[in-house]
Amino acid sequence: MTLSVKLPFYAKLAFILVSLISFAFIFCIGKDIITPVLLAFLFAVLLVPIFTFLHTKFKFPRHLAAASCILLFALVIVGILAFISYQVSDIASDFDAIKKNANSFITDIHKFIKDNFHVSIGEQKKYLDNVTKDSVQNGKATIGSAILSITDLLLDCTIIPIYTFLFLLYKDHFILFLAKLINKEDHVVLKDILAQIKASINNYILGLIFEMFVVSVLTSLGLWIIGIKYFILLGLITGILNMIPYIGILIAGIITVVASLTGTPETSIILGILIVNVVVQLIDNNILVPLIINSKVEINAFVSIIGIIIGGAAAGISGMFLAIPLLAILKIIFERIESLEPWGYLMGNHMPKRFVWRTRKIKVEN
Incomplete structure (x- = not known):
């Protein structure tokens, strides 16, 4: 016989907040381990259709299908990095021109400040020298942090593909584990949650890639128009x-x-670059993001901004990147659990046209 206990609202709220704080605390103290796992999970979800296609259509063994997916993904990344490296080497060959033009540009700035703010060039250089001395004193710590960051990046580049391979390989094993955690009568809900999570993450990442492509094309076009090499x-x-x-x-x-x-x-070229970036950002923020990103994950802007800030504070750039997918996953789970449904609604971007209070019940008119 199963006994159900109904808790008052404040007890449910306390349990929910304690659970969220516990998860956040665990993530903060274990971010170096958890962040690569979460990134690998996102990549694995993106590669699942390719893995399934190779495994079912071409009868690839699971190990070979997973390895092929990782190899294909790595080739795409390496191709992009190779193109960037090749172009950067060309820019490096123009280092003398950059140095010469930078000095000329800095001289123009000094003259502009002198003419408009009446600060002599000597005073400006003295101020810059003081700032430079402070930077040199902290130079060792900065170099040490940079070395640690590069080391962590190289480690992540090694471990994330391994995690992704294992996620693909043990995909069904993990699903069966989740099925064993809950009652059989709730398996339909679990199946729906997993399907929605898969669709949401795929749509988000594909939308992000498409947004990257459009921003790249628009920025390249703008820079070409103003004559950037x-x-x-x-x-x-x-x-x-x-x-x-x-x-x-x-x-x-x-x-x-x-x-x-x-x-x-x-x-004028510097001003043109700023104008191009501002115009592209206006297009991105007002057209691409609402159309491509927000429509896929259905998270409102307020929750998105808070999530990104918290993710950045907890795990830096990786945390900011992971914030939106994790919020989307939480929203999907909340919406399908009765006691958490209001929190899922809070995270969504559904906006009622008019809210009407009633004496005995709340009525929302769309």
């Missing part, structure tokens, strides 16, 4: 970095400005 490379870099919320486009803009110094130090 390496417009294809810089457009591709902008599209890739745009996948990093908030800071990605800023880094891409700095790289583009530096690369533009291979040709000319004119301020």
Whole structure:
């Protein structure tokens, strides 16, 4: 005989908050281990259709099908990196021109500040020297952090493909494990949750890739119009970095400005680059993101921004990238559990046209 216990609202709320805080705490202290696993899970979900196709249509053994998926994914990444490396080597050959034009550009800035703010060039250089001294004092710590970051990146590049391979290989094993955790009468709900998670993650990642492609094309076109030499490379870099919320486009803009110094130090070119980036971002934020990203995961902007900020604080760039998919997964789970359904509604982007209070019940009119 199964006994059901009905808890008051404040007890349910306390249990939910304690659970979320516990998960967040575990993620923070184990982010170096959990983050690669979550990234591998996302990549595995994206590769599942290819894995299934090779395994069922071509009768590949599971090991060979999983290895083929990883190899194909790696070849795509290596191809993009090879193209970027080839183009970067061309930019490096123009280092002398960049240095010359950068000095000329800095001189123009000094003159502009002197003429408009009445600060002598000597005072400006003195201030820069003081800032440089402070930076040099922290140089060792910065170099040490950079070395650790590069080491972590290389480790992740090694371990993530292995995790992805294992997720694909043991896909059915993990599903059976989840089925054993719950009652048989709830298997239909579990199947629906897994199907929705798979569809949501696939749509999100494919939408993100399409957004990257469109941003790259638009940025390349804009840079070509204003006469930037390496417009294809810089457009591709902008599209890739745009996948990093908030800071990605800023880094891409700095790289583009530096690369533009291979040709000319004119301020008009720098202004043109800023205008191109602003226009592309307006198109991205007002058209591409609502149409491609938000429509796929159905997470409202308020929850998305908070999730990205929390993810960035917890695990840096990887946490920011993982925030939206994890929120989408939580929303799908919440919507299919009766006691958590209000939280799923809170995370969604459904907006009623009018909210009407009634004495005995709440009525929402669409």
